[in-house]
Structures are given as C-alpha cells and as structure tokens.
Amino acid sequence: MRTQVGIIGAGPAGLLLSHLLHLQGIESVVLERHTREYIEQRIRAGVLEQGSVDLLNQSGLGARLQAQGLVHEGIDLLFGGRRHRIDFRALTGRAVTVYGQQEVVKDIIAARLAAGGRILFEVSDVSLENFGEQAAGLAKIRFRHNGETAQIECDTIAGCDGFHGVSRSAIPAGVIRQFERTYPFAWLGILAQAAPAAHELIYAQHQRGFALFSMRSPQITRLYLQCKPSEDLTQWSDERIWNELHTRLETDDGWKLNEGPILQKGVTPMRSFVAEPMQYGKLFLAGDAAHIVPPTGAKGMNAALADVKVLAAALTAHYQAGRDDLLQAYSATCLRHVWRKEHFSWWMTSMLHRLDDESGFQYRMQRSELEYVVGSRAASSVLAENYVGMALP
Numbered sequence: 089m090r091t092q093v094g095i096i097g098a099g100p101a102g103l104l105l106s107h108l109l110h111l112q113g114i115e116s117v118v119l120e121r122h123t124r125e126y127i128e129q130r131i132r133a134g135v136l137e138q139g140s141v142d143l144l145n146q147s148g149l150g151a152r153l154q155a156q157g158l159v160h161e162g163i164d165l166l167f168g169g170r171r172h173r174i175d176f177r178a179l180t181g182r183a184v185t186v187y188g189q190q191e192v193v194k195d196i197i198a199a200r201l202a203a204g205g206r207i208l209f210e211v212s213d214v215s216l217e218n219f220g221e222q223a224a225g226l227a228k229i230r231f232r233h234n235g236e237t238a239q240i241e242c243d244t245i246a247g248c249d250g251f252h253g254v255s256r257s258a259i260p261a262g263v264i265r266q267f268e269r270t271y272p273f274a275w276l277g278i279l280a281q282a283a284p285a286a287h288e289l290i291y292a293q294h295q296r297g298f299a300l301f302s303m304r305s306p307q308i309t310r311l312y313l314q315c316k317p318s319e320d321l322t323q324w325s326d327e328r329i330w331n332e333l334h335t336r337l338e339t340d341d342g343w344k345l346n347e348g349p350i351l352q353k354g355v356t357p358m359r360s361f362v363a364e365p366m367q368y369g370k371l372f373l374a375g376d377a378a379h380i381v382p383p384t385g386a387k388g389m390n391a392a393l394a395d396v397k398v399l400a401a402a403l404t405a406h407y408q409a410g411r412d413d414l415l416q417a418y419s420a421t422c423l424r425h426v427w428r429k430e431h432f433s434w435w436m437t438s439m440l441h442r443l444d445d446e447s448g449f450q451y452r453m454q455r456s457e458l459e460y461v462v463g464s465r466a467a468s469s470v471l472a473e474n475y476v477g478m479a480l481p
C-alpha cells in the first residue's frame with residue numbers, strides 16, 4: 089500500500105488529521121489496533137475549548153456537536169461549603185462545550201468513511217521503519233491485519249497512538265527528552281443515569297479530597313472522586329461512592345446531586361508528561377503520544393486537536409507550496425500550546441487536590457489561592473482564559 093501520510097492511531101488526533109488532510113486533497117491511511125465499536129464506546133474526556141469547537145465546525149464536523157453539545161459559559165469552584173462561579177463569558181467572551189470524546193470520534197469516523205477514507209481497525213504488530221533523520225526513500229509501516237502481514241509506504245508517519253503506543257518508543261534513545269511528573273493520587277470516575285443537578289461543572293476542594301461534578305447529556309451525570317492510584321474498585325460499593333460524593337460536594341445553599349444507576353466505574357491515573365521534540369525525521373508525534381496532562385484542566389483532547397491542526401497546515405504547505413518551514417517548526421509550534429496546557433493542568437491539580445500535608449500548611453495555601461482566584465478579577469481571568477483556551481499566535 090502506498091499513501092502520502094501513514095497515521096497510527098484512531099483517537100481524536102489521528103482521525104482529525106486524516107480528515108483535515110483529506111480536505112486539502114492529501115491521502116492518508118489510519119491504522120487502529122481496536123475495533124470501531126470499542127473506540128466509539130470508550131468513555132474519555134468531555135470538554136471542548138472554543139477553538140476546538142471552531143475547528144470541528146470549520147472542517148464540516150459540527151452537525152451533531154451543534155445539536156447535542158452543551159455550551160457552558162462558566163464553572164463553579166466549591167470550597168468551604170460555598171460555590172463560587174467563574175464567568176467565562178464575562179471574563180473572556182468565550183465558552184466551552186461539553187461533548188464526549190467518543191462522540192467526536194464517531195463523527196470523524198463517519199465523515200472519513202463517507203468520503204472513502206481508509207481506516208484499518210484491529211491491526212496488530214505495528215512497527216515503523218526507514219523514518220529516521222538519515223533515511224532515504226519512503227518511510228514504512230509494517231503491521232498485521234486480517235491474519236496477514238502488510239505494509240504501508242508513505243512520505244510521512246503521524247504517531248497518534250496515545251501514551252502507550254509504538255511511535256514514540258520507535259525513536260532512538262537519546263533523541264527525545266522526556267519530562268514527567270506523576271501524582272500520588274488518581275480519580276475514581278462514574279457515569280450515572282441521572283439528570284445533572286446543575287448546569288455547569290463544579291470543581292470541589294475538600295479535606296477528604298477533590299471531587300468533580302460533570303455531565304454528558306441532560307440525562308447523564310459524570311462524577312469523579314480523588315482516590316489512591318492503586319484504588320481497589322471492589323471496595324467501592326455504589327452506596328459508598330454516592331456517600332462520598334455527597335460529602336465532598338455538599339454546599340451551604342442546599343444544592344444536592346441527583347443519584348441514579350451507575351453505568352460505568354473506572355480509575356483514571358494522573359500524570360504530566362511531555363516528549364521533546366515532537367518530531368524525528370519523517371515521524372511526527374501528536375496528542376497523547378507526545379504529551380499527557382492530568383484531567384483537572386480538561387485539556388487532553390484539546391491539546392491533541394491543536395497539534396493536528398498545526399500538522400495538517402504544515403503538510404498542506406509541503407504538498408501544495410513545496411514549503412517545509414512549517415514542518416520544520418512543527419515541534420516548536422506545538423510545544424508552546426502544550427506547555428501552556430501542561431502548566432494550567434498542573435496548577436489546577438495542585439490547587440484542588442488533597443496533598444500530603446501533616447501540618448495543614450498546604451491546605452491553607454490552597455484555600456488562600458482559591459479565595460484569591462474567586463475574589464480577584466485578574467486572578468479569575470487567569471483561570472478563565474486558560475480554561476476556554478488561549479489563542480496562541
């Protein structure tokens with residue numbers, strides 16, 4: 089098989105890249121190790137920045153997003169039993185949209201297949217060849233599909249295969265520098281068949297640990313509790329989960345969560361990670377393959393979409409104008425938005441989670457910072473403009 093861009097991974101990054109390239113007349117093939125059903129059902133992130141919404145709309149992917157996405161013009165920070173609203177619209181003129189990552193995935197897969205795009209599901213043993221700095225000729229991706237070995241020859245490889253994919257690890261040792269922070273906590277997340285009891289997200293700082301109230305639709309509530317990275321889900325009955333959520337999300341104005349059947353439970357690890365540079369030879373990394381943020385800032389999916397917007401524009405300049413300056417600048421261009429999102433996600437995480445804190449000093453620092461964030465227009469604006477997404481030049 090010959091194509092222009094070989095894409096590994098059908099998450100938001102790989103799929104949107106394939107779609108954006110198609111709009112510019114550039115061919116690609118996407119290789120995905122899971123089934124279509126699996127990736128369309130997998131529950132992941134759910135908040136789109138205004139810039140991500142604009143990108144999906146402008147590229148013709150906005151129909152269901154417009155109909156079903158929930159526009160949120162602010163969030164609440166809850167501490168000391170009181171809710172404090174951060175008004176994104178008033179502070180930035182912009183908003184975010186709650187729309188599940190798997191819905192974005194469904195929309196792009198449908199658009200690609202309708203346009204005759206090639207996505208191969210259930211591939212295995214993917215390996216990358218001849219893509220290094222010195223390599224002459226075409227890059228190669230070998231894999232297995234339908235019980236047979238196959239290969240793709242391409243000009244460029246896009247490594248969009250997530251944190252545990254093969255692309256980043258195919259780069260020789262010493263080329264890439266990795267920056268990492270792990271956190272001594274995780275999130276226990278549930279999806280509940282219950283009408284969301286508030287219109288906007290609530291981020292709660294509590295002495296028993298962080299909690300988050302979110303949603304997916306007018307019928308489905310999404311909730312998280314700070315827990316241990318090694319948390320044993322069998323120790324968490326539905327009753328224990330609801331009790332803990334009620335405690336951490338309790339407010340002095342009588343607001344209460346709606347309960348309902350729990351449809352899904354899981355533990356999400358927390359990590360900050362960046363690989364620099366995001367390119368080696370003919371291989372370009374995008375999305376979780378190159379960087380991870382803890383979910384507290386709701387940035388993961390937005391960072392992935394922003395990377396492939398940059399990569400699609402650079403590949404378009406290469407094919408249509410014979411210019412390679414944008415491709416050469418790919419890593420540096422992306423790392424600017426990546427590190428902004430890394431910092432914001434780390435900051436939100438540090439401000440809201442219960443930390444090891446024998447003397448109580450950390451807790452008081454957090455409370456002082458939260459009071460400042462909700463009490464000062466300047467400080468509220470810092471949170472708001474990062475949450476809705478900074479427009480970096």
Ligand code: APR
Nearest residue numbers: 097098099100101120121133249250253375376388389392
């Ligand atoms: N071969 C083929 N496909 C692979 C391989 C492999 N060796 N390894 C991983 N994949 C696939 C995964 O099955 C997954 O579908 O690559 C895809 C990567 O998709 P995501 O993990 O969704 O990553 P990305 O597209 O970068 O989107 C980032 O995902 O984790 C969330 O919070 C994160 O919202 C962010 C988003």
Ligand code: PHB
Nearest residue numbers: 134302310383384385386
């Ligand atoms: C979610 O709804 O899954 C969600 C929302 C906001 C976050 C993280 C996750 O910060």
